[in-house]
Amino acid sequence: MGLRLFNTYGRTLEDFVPRTSGKVGFYGCGPTVYNFAHIGNLRAYVFEDTLVRALEYLGYDVTHVMNITDVGHLSGDDDTGEDKIVKTAQERHKSVLEVAQYYSDAFFKDSGRLNIKRPTIVCKATEHVGDMIELIKRLEAKGFTYMAAGNLYFDVAKFPDYGKMAMLKLEELQAGTRVELDQNKRNPFDFVLWFTKSKFEDQALQWDSPWGRGYPGWHIECSAMSMKYLGEQFDIHAGGIDHIQVHHTNEIAQSEAATGKQWVRYWLHNEFLIMDKGKMSKSSGNFLTLQTLVDAGYDPLDYRYFLLGGHYRSQLQFSYDALDSAKASRRSLNERVLSLRDNATPEGVRAPALPALSALAPAAIARLEAFKAAIEDDLSTPRALAELWGVLREQKLPAAHALAAAFDMDRVLGLGLAGQERKESGVDPALAAEIEELIAQRAAAKKAKDFSKADGIRNQLKERGVLLEDGPAGTSWKLA
């Protein structure tokens, strides 16, 4: 049936057809590195990762470009705000680039822990200022810009389709109700392409440009870098839902004004993670990081599982109850995989031999087809997860077949199922031998009906973190 994606541009579910058959150019808005990414931000990157994995699963060759916003940007729309990276740098007595590098590293560490694949190309704004200047020059040559009070603005009035994707009705919006308007603008929706006038004497990052020494406006980096690496027209652009109205609207305006062509075909936006009191906000300083969850005893993949349990276009309510549920689910999932793995692995062999997907039993094939249908239906990871559970619990399906199907599904889900190994396989052989000896003693005690001694041995091992489980085939043990 083929992949269908919900395109914000038009607000409809559309069949996905790439510009070049078999290839996908994808640009995902990356982090602004002046602080740690919080778990709400991370939802966006897990979503982008799921999209990339799904495209690859469906056979596309994906070029995934992600930007790193390491140019400081003002917290306000005009010259009155604070530059967030500069502010952090001053507080930490570090250079702006040190701060950016530090949080960028932290970001990729979190990504790795969440099993997010590294994008094909990661590009820093500070290394592409020349490309931005070139793009702005094209806009200027075409008459889309004007200078006012030292800043170069994009003139929204010259771009008739402004706000089309966001379905903005300019005359109905009450711009300025919450924030004071920049008096230099001809139109409230005009935005800065290049700043030369900053209230900061010590603006750390400045570049020479035809409009004077200064630094680029926020939106231009995405237009310039995406076009550099993906061409003037490409397939998918994704980001958080908050970017629809301003950031992406402005990106579209400046990109299409410069080239005169449609820029991006499909726009995908993920909804927010919601806390009890509303969304998490980086600038408010009140947020949870992945490390907070790790410190509380959760595995980063517990959080990934939690995210996959909701559709990317629905708001998801975060709570520790829900995370506990995800954690328990994932533990059970891993236990199930391990148990199937044991069943599918012949004695004396380290890893099971899995059948080719084409050779799977009909029940497994049916699950895989349902899984693919779920993914193709606008990335329905909740339904995909249901199919994963389904195949793992399919009765009368040989273990190797269930595993092969589950591992295939996990190429999209990214839960690390294939990498699951029993922790016990890594213990010191001497300790293992000792445990086996105690188990033998306990077996003898049990046979002699000396249950208090048998239970004593079990409790003794339990205190050392070793759990005994009696089964039909004798006693097995595992680490707590």
Place this chain on the structure above:
RNA sequence: GGCGCCGUACCCAAGCGGUAAGGGAGAGGUCUGCAAAACCUUCAUGCAUCGGUUCGAUUCCGAUCGGCGCCUCCA
């Protein structure tokens, strides 16, 4: 003030015109000296409320109540 989204069992969460996926928790069972684990079974005549359209609505329309987002940097 304008625009948009959402309200499904104890909890999280799919479905979005044809009679409620999945997970967690709970309950019962199999196994067991006990325990644990595992597995099996079970768990919404009903999808915020009230009207309407329809042969038929959780799904469409309207109203009401409640929650959230955007119009400001923001995932």
